[in-house]
Amino acid sequence: MILLVMTYSNGRLAKASYELATAAQHLVREGKRTALVIGSGIDQVASEAACIADQVLVVDRPELEHYDPELWSAAVAQVARDRNAHTVLIPATRSGREYSPRVAVRLDAPLLEDVVSIEDKDGALIAERYCCLTRVSEIVEAKSTVNVVTVKPGAFAAAAASGQPCEKLALQVELPQRRLKVVHKSKEATDRVPLTEADIVVAGGRGVGSPQGFTELIGNLADQLGAAVAATRAVVDAGWRPYAEQVGQTGKTVQPKAYIAVGISGAVQHLSGMNRSAVIVAINKDPDAPIFKVADYGIVGDVQKIVPALIEELRR
Amino acid sequence: MLPLAHKIAFLLFAVITGGLSVGGFHRIYRQVRAGRADVELRTNRIASRMWHALWATLLQRRTFRKRPVVSTLHSFIFYGFVFYILVNLVDFVEGYLPISIRSTGGLGATYNFLADIFSALVLVGVLALIARRFFLPARVDFQFNSNTLLHEAVARGKINRDSLIVSSFILFHVASRAIGSGAKLAVEGPDRFQPFASLLSHLSTASNAEAWRIFAFWGALGSILAFLMYFPYSKHIHLLMAPAKYLFARQDSSGVLPPLDLNLEDSGSGDEPVLGSSTLKQLAWPRLLDAYACIQCNRCQDVCPAAATGKPLSPAALEINKRMELNRLAAEHPGSERDEQGSRPLLEFALSPQAAWACTTCGACMQVCPVQNEQMLDIIDIRRYQVMMTGDFPVQLQTAFRGMERASNPWGISHDQRMAWAEGLRVPTIEENPDAELLYWVGCAPSYDPQSQKTARALVQLLNHAGVDFAVLGKKECCTGDSARRAGNEYLYYQLATENVATLQSVQPRRIVTTCPHCMNAIGNEYRQLGGNFKVLHHTELLASLIAEGKLSPNRSDQPIAFHDPCYLGRHNGVYEAPRDLLRALTDELVELPRNREGSFCCGAGGAQFWKEEEPGPEKIASNRLDEAQRSLGKCSGNKTLAVGCPFCKSMLSSTPGQATMDIQIRDVAELLLDNILPNSKEQCAPIEQFSGAGKEPQG
């Protein structure tokens, strides 16, 4: 059977779980698409999962109220073993990538990590994944009886929920003691995502014009995108933004999915801190600004007009 | 002639004071000797050194570099004292033998006249300088920034106390002698060759003249003997130490740092060599001599770009603190010159770590110092120790070090991209043109920094236009290591430099031209220490000569241009006129900035500052310079340009926060020349695929 480990938050299935279902569709090998939901008080999630799988297994225990890599891996491995799963799919979220190796070791299985495509071929499982800071793609192959796969969020489209929910089955598992004690959970001081982890970064340079401009343009654009805010050295030197936001040679190095450079000329010191971003967007009034040579997308124009237009467009 | 009793008493007095003074002088000698041996030659060609030291002293050349009025007043005192050597000798002889120099013969008259005039001048000089130090507004020259580390002795007012003692001594010494001369004339009658003494002769009468003369003898000569004991504790000893500094001066320019034996042979003896300096004793002995030669005039502080913008660095405080510490060690631990008893790390009393890391190695302090001190080299020594021995240095420099180690450039950009700047232009590599007449050493900044790439592109277009046969090293070129060396990382510099020397020796270029003064300095001057002797030109020199030869013919405009002298081109290497010749061919209105040539004000990038955040202070060094340019060019009309000759100057001046609002363009001389000669070359931007190395396939 193909085990799809669900991930959820605030009582709703995450998009990544739907993507797992699509990934499973690419597999030719026999087996029921079985969703696994682990947690505490997760009945609603299980019901949602029932719309994207052939069956749902539920492990609902109070000890599982908060995530822990050892508890999760123990549960998944047990279920996979007891129920003879030959393929275990886990979303490659931060947590997923953290407990899936433990599952693989427990099952004595190979781990195909953070894959963007998957297929069966002659009894082997073949997947494509990125390496070398996403500059290179490699094909990996595993031929074991059991394989553990983590699936890159966003690599597959979300499966459509079927109108006919399947059966749900409650399971018992043996759980180890929780050894990593969480003493305190905190969200970051800023409401925004931390700079080094953000998927999207909106960065401003001197072209933004003023500290107020920064708040209005950069801040609002970042909020609209759920992004982190960054700044160039010139801006930090001028006292508009704190050093913690500085990106570049003498600041932070970041690698987000999208880096939106507003009013930044593209001095080499700044570029060396962000040029590994997957997509670079540049907005600047100078068509000769070096930033345009390393941008995927850009607009040459007045930052004061373009950024509000973008915010407006994103609101729609 | 003195009465016998006085003769005997004075001789006894001389013996006693002389004996008591010897200890003090010998102590200084021992302290200076306790410094490390110097790697550089200090006592070779001794006759030539003595000759130069003599003339440097007598002509007071270095003193007159700044503060002309004060220097003139000082020269009264100086020349007065030089003549007073003779005067004191003669006075002594007149005291013991029945001789009296009268103004009857030409020789006697000349002697008396000079003695008289110099006495007056010395008194005027000292009084004027006291006024300046204690009463006039200019006394702020002697203050330090509030964040500068000062030795406890300084805080206790030692400097002013010393000044008062010294001034009092000089006044007393000269005044007593003058009174004595006056008394002599009270008996002999007024002498038109001695106007000052004649004036003073009214103070005494023929009857008490003898008493005054005896008083004058003891007063003048006795005070010298008494002062001898105080001498070693006073800055007045500069009258011996300054000539000593001239005598033992470094032979290399300020752009060449002293070599360092890295002890790379793994001796395994467990005896760790000390690289750089962390205490006084670990400084080379000439730099301990510095501490005693320093006259606490603060001229170096005046010209230091860090001090001028409110950073904690003061080269003057550095030397003064060293001296105070040497005196403290002598007082508290007498006889312990050779060991480290009681010694504190330099970073605790001489200058703070922030100060040490604020230095831009511009060399202005050494250029302006009247006694030829080597303040900047102390800072380099301290940096060497911090980087190579303790690993305790500003963290941002690590990124630059790693870049140089791994990618052969401080930005850390892939070495594959070294030739990307040349895309679309005809730039032969040394493989394609092995017998090129000229090798163009591009440098890291023009290779990788988009703004400086324009300079490189402009130069090669001009070279092609002028038909110059040249080649570049292409990917064989690695960072010269200048930044590493200035930051104190001599090991990294050594690794980079030996590789470059080997490359260049295999290529054997006839001439090298470079667009970066730091590269020019490293290759042309410093690589000699590693066996590489290369002739290097700066691109402004080359372009100026091409214009003179008629191979490039610009048209003059009337747009105002000012030239900012880069420290590494100008002060460290003496190239001032070539860029100006070039600019005069471009414009009728070449504007001089107030601080120009050897007085130029640093842009703030040197000393590895470019790779880190500037140390905190109320003003940025580059802003200070740019404001000066704005003031000079602001009065002009037309397109205003501040011309530069160094990629770092260009970057620093272009990226100061105020620059965007000014209407001054910052451009390299080569760019200006290109615009003038080939206005239609689409030079604005080249299609440079610099960063698509993230995914870009190589050719083939």
Next chain:
Amino acid sequence: MRILTLIRQVLDAQEGVHIAKNAVELNGRKLVIDTMDEYGVEEALRLREHGLQAEVIAVAIGSARVEEALRTALAMGADRAIHVETDVALDAIALSSVIAQIAQAEKAELIFCGGQQSDWDSQALGAATAERLNWPQATWTRALELSGSLLSGRHDTEDGVESFEVQLPAVITTQQGLNEPRYPTLPNIMKAKRKQIRKDPLDAYAIEPKLQTKGVAFQTRQRLRKILDGKDAFTAASQLVDSLRNEARVIQ
């Protein structure tokens, strides 16, 4: 106490990537110790400098060149190193078996591993090793302290930062910001030349790699340079958002 710090040697992050014989070309390229692993070495050294009696052992599995990376760790201050020399490229799950065997043989109590290295983009080594040893793990650690046998610290999770406590033995994976790796001083670089690097052949360890790499290709990501004229701000904005949403797929 013994601390293992795992070292991977990777292409310098700024180097362009080349491909030859269906694998990433390493010959003639500049290889360096991965920064993530430097954080691990540095943290081990810091714990020791704060009073912990510990021996810091750098461990690496790879080709002969990997020795340079181990020397860097030794130059920073690690006491000795173990180099399992092999040219076979192993996946994280297989490698974790080797590491676990070494850890057991050395009776280590703490293992530092990079959160993710810049060559294989894998985050699995630390977790897999922890499972083999039946140890707990804390990943993406940004602050750490050791008091007796209790590790406490902060680490990044899915939705924020957690303060945690865990008993030794444990595996800690690192991330940017945990510390600033020290710059090796020249005397330490010289000393490192004399420190021991024990060489083990791969067959000394029983492993069974189950994952093969079949080939690599450039994930061609040349910059697109689709630059729009922004005279009409709204049209340009709308076009841009559309591209980002549907073409680049970086925003919802």
